[in-house]
Amino acid sequence: MSHILLLIDHPENRRLLAEWLQKRYQVTLADSKEALHQPFDLGMIDGPALSRLSKEVQTRKAAERPRFLPFILAVSRPDVNLFKQHLWESVDELIIHPVDQVELQVRIEVLLRSRQFSSELKLRNDDLEAYSQALMHDLRAPVRAVGSFAKLLVEEQKEKLDERGKHHLDRIQSVAEQAWDMIDALLNFSRLERKEITLRTVRLDSVIESCLRDLQEEIEAANAQVVIQGDLVPIQADTTLLKMALTDLLSNAIKYVSPGTRPHVILSTSMMPPRCRIQIQDNGIGISSENQRRIFSPFVRLHSVEEYPGIGLGLSTVQKVVEMMGGQAGVESVSDRGSLFWIELGLGNEEKHGN
Numbered sequence: 055m056s057h058i059l060l061l062i063d064h065p066e067n068r069r070l071l072a073e074w075l076q077k078r079y080q081v082t083l084a085d086s087k088e089a090l091h092q093p094f095d096l097g098m099i100d101g102p103a104l105s106r107l108s109k110e111v112q113t114r115k116a117a118e119r120p121r122f123l124p125f126i127l128a129v130s131r132p133d134v135n136l137f138k139q140h141l142w143e144s145v146d147e148l149i150i151h152p153v154d155q156v157e158l159q160v161r162i163e164v165l166l167r168s169r170q171f172s173s174e175l176k177l178r179n180d181d182l183e184a185y186s187q188a189l190m191h192d193l194r195a196p197v198r199a200v201g202s203f204a205k206l207l208v209e210e211q212k213e214k215l216d217e218r219g220k221h222h223l224d225r226i227q228s229v230a231e232q233a234w235d236m237i238d239a240l241l242n243f244s245r246l247e248r249k250e251i252t253l254r255t256v257r258l259d260s261v262i263e264s265c266l267r268d269l270q271e272e273i274e275a276a277n278a279q280v281v282i283q284g285d286l287v288p289i290q291a292d293t294t295l296l297k298m299a300l301t302d303l304l305s306n307a308i309k310y311v312s313p314g315t316r317p318h319v320i321l322s323t324s325m326m327p328p329r330c331r332i333q334i335q336d337n338g339i340g341i342s343s344e345n346q347r348r349i350f351s352p353f354v355r356l357h358s359v360e361e362y363p364g365i366g367l368g369l370s371t372v373q374k375v376v377e378m379m380g381g382q383a384g385v386e387s388v389s390d391r392g393s394l395f396w397i398e399l400g401l402g403n404e405e406k407h408g409n
Contacts (some may be wrong), residue, residue: 123169240367381400
């Protein structure tokens with residue numbers, strides 16, 4: 055039986071609703087925020103209660119994600135305008151009383167069905183994730199064994215092999231390393247959804263400095279030139295996720311250039327209140343228009359591993375972590391004329407208020 059939580063301050067409305075709902079559902083009457091911590095499938099709230107508990111309702115809904123936890127706001131017609139601002143951050147349906155009982159039951163049933171579907175989908179996704187995690191962990195053992203035996207052959211038998219045999223042995227080691235890197239990348243990619251996100255005001259200059267330190271060897275090996283332009287304003291982000299996205303984009307800008315070309319990378323920002331756009335321009339090989347949407351999908355590679363190493367998860371990771379922070383990512387590019395990758399995230403609190 056579905057469980058409905060009634061957060062109705064008006065005593066008579068609470069009594070009438072409870073009497074009617076209890077014929078079909080399990081009902082809990084509540085008048086404090088503590089009730090929001092208990093399990094329930096749908097909340098019904100009136101105007102005065104929403105004024106007191108809007109933040110708590112939003113927090114409870116966020117804690118349920120990706121499951122859908124619906125709330126219905128019941129108000130009189132004169133009070134509707136009082137709750138327009140940020141209304142849909144807290145509630146999913148609005149009813150104006152007096153309301154027809156049949157109409158009310160239809161709305162409740164639709165929301166409860168959506169709740170059930172989201173719960174079933176979460177269970178299936180959890181099962182699929184558990185299966186994929188177990189599969190990837192199980193794959194580690196044979197890949198490790200192949201790599202270990204290939205290493206032993208190199209150490210003990212390589213001198214006995216002809217050039218063809220040595221070539222095949224080198225290929226075995228290379229493929230084993232690629233498989234190991236792919237398993238690690240898949241595990242890290244699948245764990246992203248479970249990461250706890252902490253959005254706060256982050257100093258962009260500090261994050262970029264950290265990214266460049268991590269990429270120092272790569273920059274020096276390619277003799278790359280990295281230029282920072284624009285005001286590095288504070289933004290709203292999760293520091294770990296932002297660093298992950300920028301590191302991937304900077305690394306790609308250094309890597310995907312024509313042979314013999316010195317990488318030239320420009321990182322710039324532009325204000326688009328209430329957002330900030332971070333742009334990474336390169337002088338690389340570029341991307342054709344028909345491939346620009348595909349490259350953000352997992353495992354899409356436009357070039358062979360021999361040309362440009364990788365497994366095709368970098369840009370899909372960038373898009374995923376940026377969307378997890380409530381932002382957007384995209385690209386503008388022309389084949390053989392370089393690319394401009396960009397991400398947009400909210401401005402930090404002080405920038406929003408013009409400080």
